Amino acid sequence: MVGETEMLTGADILIRCLEAEDVEFIFGYPGGAVLHIYDALFSHKNIRHILVRHEQAAVHAADGLARSTGKPGVVLVTSGPGATNAVTGIATAYMDSIPMVIITGQVPTALIGNDAFQEVDAVGITRPCVKHNFLVKDVTKLAETLKKAFFVATSGRPGPVVVDIPKDITAQTAAFSYPEQISMRSYKPNNVGHTGQIKRAAELLINAKRPMIYSGGGVVLGDASDDLTALTRELGFPITNTLMGLGAYPASDKQYVGMLGMHGTYEANMAMHECDTLLAIGARFDDRVTGEVKKFCPHAKIIHIDIDPASISKTIKVDVPIVGNVNRVINDLRNAIKVNKNQVDAKALEKWWQQINNWQEKNCLQYDRESELIKPQYVVEKLHEITKGDAFVTSDVGQHQMWAAQFYGFNKPRRWINSGGLGTMGFGLPAAMGVSLAHPEDTVACITGEASIQMCIQELSTCMQYGLPIKIINLNNRYMGMVRQWQEFFYDKRYSHSYVDALPDFVKLAESYGHVGMRIENPDDVKGALEEAFAMKDRLVFLDFMTDQSENVFPMVAAGKGHHEMLLSSMGTTDRELA
Helix, strand or coil: CEEEEEEEEHHHHHHHHHHHCCCCEEEEECCHHHHHHHHHHHHCCCCEEEECCCHHHHHHHHHHHHHHHCCCEEEEECCCHHHHHHHHHHHHHHHCCCCEEEEEEECCHHHCCCCCCCCCCHHHHHHHHCCEEEECCCHHHHHHHHHHHHHHHHCCCCCEEEEEEEHHHHHCEEEEEECCCCCECCECCCCCCCHHHHHHHHHHHHCCCCEEEEECHHHHHCCCHHHHHHHHHHHCCCEEECCCCCCCCCCCCCCEEEECCCCCCHHHHHHHHHCCEEEEECCCCCHHHHECHHHCCCCCEEEEEECCHHHCCCCCCCCEEEECCHHHHHHHHHHHHHHCCCCCCHHHHHHHHHHHHHHHCCCCCCCCCCCCCECHHHHHHHHHHHHCCCCEEEECCCHHHHHHHHHCCCCCCCCEECCCCCCCCCCHHHHHHHHHHHCCCCCEEEEECCCCHHHHCCHHHHHHHHCCCCEEEEEECCECHHHHHHHHHHCCCCCCCCECCCCCCHHHHHHHCCCEEEEECCHHHHHHHHHHHHHCCCCCEEEEEEECCCCCCCCEECCCCECCCEEEECCCCCCEEEC
């Protein structure tokens, strides 16, 4: 135990607990219910508080830090609207399994339930979108509760944990002791895969004729990218990554067939559909991957490795479930394959690769490179070229997110920071703030659209205050692009409220916050503008690229279709063909 005889206020106990957890940054916004905590922060200099301009941005910034480092993000907001403003960010983290501890202020315990000023039931409101939450009613339990919060947030399948603390608890005093370890009878994640199931999986993989590896965000969160890469290369199998799993396997590797799913590559989706053995690692078979469930991988025996038993056979029934830490299970699987006397069927695998190569000849990501308008895909390709594919890239949600996923080509994990499960517009800029603070020497780019960026545009003020040299890549098509694309395809071009009218002058807006703004209208100026922007190492630069309004994201799997039933682009037009 740490500091067993010290008598401290609840506020000081809280800060000491955060210091014990090696928390470097806390993102927040003050208010009445948390003023004792803010007063304690004034005296503790080991933790750097980042003052955002909206509580949603505080959670997104902590989220960006967590995704890029693997460490839990920490948030501090006040009661009432402070807590409710944070809910969107909490739900975003929950959907993508991001470790986070959110501290919400609460009215004094005597007033709870009396509809007091700025009172909401933070525990009740957040219950559906957190891994766990706590209401602290005894100052002597505060340190233990915080230890539990960090333990739950970071172990097993990670996720956000809310700790709701009434104001009077932060003023009361208690002896401070912080547990070095914690044990919770009702929460004991399983990290070790079942030996028999691992052996079954090895046998299936060795005997496969048309194998496929499907890797998700769990590989990134579990720091298992090196082990996945080793397994994949040892087997010689094709591999695809989900949107959340990009970078878990290097995109430049010849065995990588691209992202799968609604906007995945033709070859990835077709290989998934035709495979006879599927190894799914750290993925949850979400609807953007499966398409119509009845048509998903109809020929395959499915092996599923995941830390969360609730994810296995939740959507797709699997043949070999393995619950455990992906890092450990992958290594156990590698050992099981090595000791097996059988060998992979090389001839069958060669034939399988020939089929995949034929699918790749579709060139499903083609676009009109001779256009007189700026193509968004071209901007992303040039961004990759200028940054040498080594930037941290955050995104908002929509067409620009998909183009970033398709064309940046991530070779490292934790470089791609996006809201996958909840699809939260407004995520990109504050997430980039968290990444930039955690990685001050690295390049951070936020790929966004003119609709998304305005949802948290006030954080340009935060970026100025803390000198965050983020480069904002605004793919401006004057539409809510993905909404317009769906309206074009499925609503007979009735563009109901998808046009973003009365847009600001983003250059002047950026400049009004003290940043650099650039407007780019000609394709010939794209590369030069990016080079100029990234040469400004210590400045935030807002690059407003005026892109082709008619450009759509292809391939696309429409709602109700199987993952092999893709709409492909007829290059340079909006005509489609069914693959």
